[in-house]
Amino acid sequence: MQLNAGCELTFDVQSPTPLVLMLRPRSGAGQWIIREEYQITPAVNVTEFTDLYGNLCQRVLAPEGPFSIHFSATVQTADLIDVSPGAPYTPVQELPDDVLHYTLPSRYCQSDQLGDLAEQITDGVEPGYDQAEAIRKWIHTNIKYEYGTSDASTSAVDTASKRVGVCRDFTHLGISLCRSLNIPARMVVGYLYQLDPMDLHAWFEAYVDGRWFTFDATQEQPRGNRITVAYGRDAADVAFTTQFGPMQLNEMKVWVDLAQPDMNESEKKAEKAPTVSASVGSNQQTDGVV
Template sequence: MQLNAGCELSFYAQSPTPLILMLRPRSGAGQWIIREEYQITPAVNVTEFTDMYGNLCQRVVAPEGPFSIHFSATVQTADLIDTGIGAPYTPVEDLPDDVLHFTLPSRYCQSDQLGSLAAQITKNVESGYDQAEAIRKWIYESITYQYGTSDASTSAVDTAASRVGVCRDFTHLGISLCRALNIPARMVVGYLYQLDPMDLHAWFEAYVDGRWFTFDATQALPRGNRITVAYGRDAADVAFTTQFGSMTLNEMKVWVDAVQNETSESDKKVDEEATLLTTVGSTEQTAN
């Protein structure tokens, strides 16, 4: 499915403020960027780099006063996500070098403190994909999704104790429980079609059987039509905006809409004939 997705961010900077933005998705597995538009007001110098996870990042300095960012894109997305029931666990000694660090604890994912819970959830479950799926299902069934119950400092350990949170918290907990079983797991942020309420979204991927699989603990069943913007160890790596100074976010809008079906072939033919008659017989034509 083709999706039109994007966001608008409106800030007020109390003084000139450096920013790192992470808003541009890139073509890759399950998505192809057809069109994109990036507007920053007022106009400022922008430089772009690729971080260690392959994410596209933009550096700007917002001047004092109002500052806004508009990003939109049309993306071809996969209608389904791959599943792998029974896919085997990949031993740590066989992991690629660039996957190894996704087995370690990180700022919001204290996997070293959640081993007992992970073992309890996956008791008698086959090692590998089935363990990650058991974790996803347990979070979906056991953690209450509720806005306003967590903040930027909430960690996986906090969520495991409170049993409440939002997609960010669900994701941190899923990552931590997988890593506690030596299954590499990483955070993914982006857009999800028909998310309710609409917002920027987070989910996790687990590495089993030599590849990454998608898991979303906020959803009852696997869902495709996702647009990935960034990957990282946890939320510290995938912030859409990172500011280095006093700056207030006043408003944020997010949208994901299906591209309307193209005109049918018969309608196209009628339109082409009408255009041909209009142009060929037009008295407004000029000879070159």
Template sequence: MKLFAGCELIYDVPAPAPVVLMLRPRSGAGQWIISEEYEIEPHTPVVEYTDTYGNLCQRLVAPAGPFKIRISLTAETADAIDVAPGAPYVPVQDLPDDTLQFLLPSRYCQSDRLGPQALDITAGAIPGYDQVEAIRSWIQAHITYQYGTSDATTSAVDTAEKRMGVCRDFAHLGIALCRSMSIPARMVVGYLYQLDPMDLHAWFEAFIDGRWYTFDATQKEPRGNRIVVAYGRDAADVALATQYGPMTLQGMRVWVEEKK
């Protein structure tokens, strides 16, 4: 499906503040970026670089006063995500070097504290894809999706204890449980067609049988028509805007529409 998607961020900036933005998706598996438009008001010099996870990042200094960022894009997306029941687990010694970092505990994904729970959830599952699907299914069934129940400090352990959260929390828990089973897992942020309510979305991917597979514990069934914006170990690596000075978000709008 061809999608028209984007977001608009409006800030109040009391004094010039350095910012790193992560808003530009790249073409890749399941998506082709046909066109995009990036607007910053007032005009500000921008330097772009690629981070260690392959994400496109934009560095700038936001000037004092009202500051608006708007990105819109058209992308061709896959209508379905790949599923592979029975796909085998990859032993750690056989994993590609660049996946090993996604086995380690991280700020929001304390995999070293969730091993016993992961074993309970995956009991009887074939090692590999079926274990991750058991984790995804358990989160979808046992964690309540509810706004206002978590914040920027909430971790996977917190979510496992409170049994509620939002997409970011669902992804963190899935990642931590996978890593505790020695399955590489990474955070993904982007757009999902017909997400309700509409917002930027988070899910996770796990490395199985030599490739990455998509898992989204907020959804009952596999859904395609996604646009990936960024990958990382957890939310700390995929913030849409990282500010190094006072800036207050005054408004945010996100849209994902089918483009005929």
């Protein structure tokens, strides 16, 4: 399916502020970037680099005053995601070097503190894909999805205790529980077609049987038509904006629609996503995944 997706962010900048942006998806497994448009107002110099996780990042210096970022793309997406019940666990000694670090605890994913819960959830379940799916299902069933119940400091341990959160919290918990079983897991952020309410989204991937599989604890059933923007250990690695100075996010709009000849029609349908003053990364980051 071809989708038009994008976001628009508007800021007030108190003084010239360096920014790192992470808004451009790249072609890869399950997606092909057909067209993209990136507009920054007022115009500034932009340099781009690829981070440690393969994400496309842009560096800019935002001038004082009103500042806006508009990104839109047309993307060919996979209608289905791969599922593989019974796929075996990959022993740690067989993991590729670039996957091994996804077994370790990270800032918001304290997998070393959640082993007992992971064992309870997966008791009697075959190691590998079925364990990751049991974790996804348990989170979907036992964690309540509710806006405004978490903030920039909320971790997987907090979510396991409070049993409430939003997609980033569901994702951190899923990652942590998988890692506690020595299953590599990573955070993914991007867009999901027909997400309700519309917003930027987060889910996790687990590495079993020698490859990555998608798991989304906010959804009842596996769903395709996803556009991946970034991968990381947790939300600290995948913030859509990271600022190094005083600036305020005023508004964020997000849209995902079936591809149409006139992109403006898609943008007219953009829903206003909740404005967040901070991400789960730090008080200088915005991930929009709330």
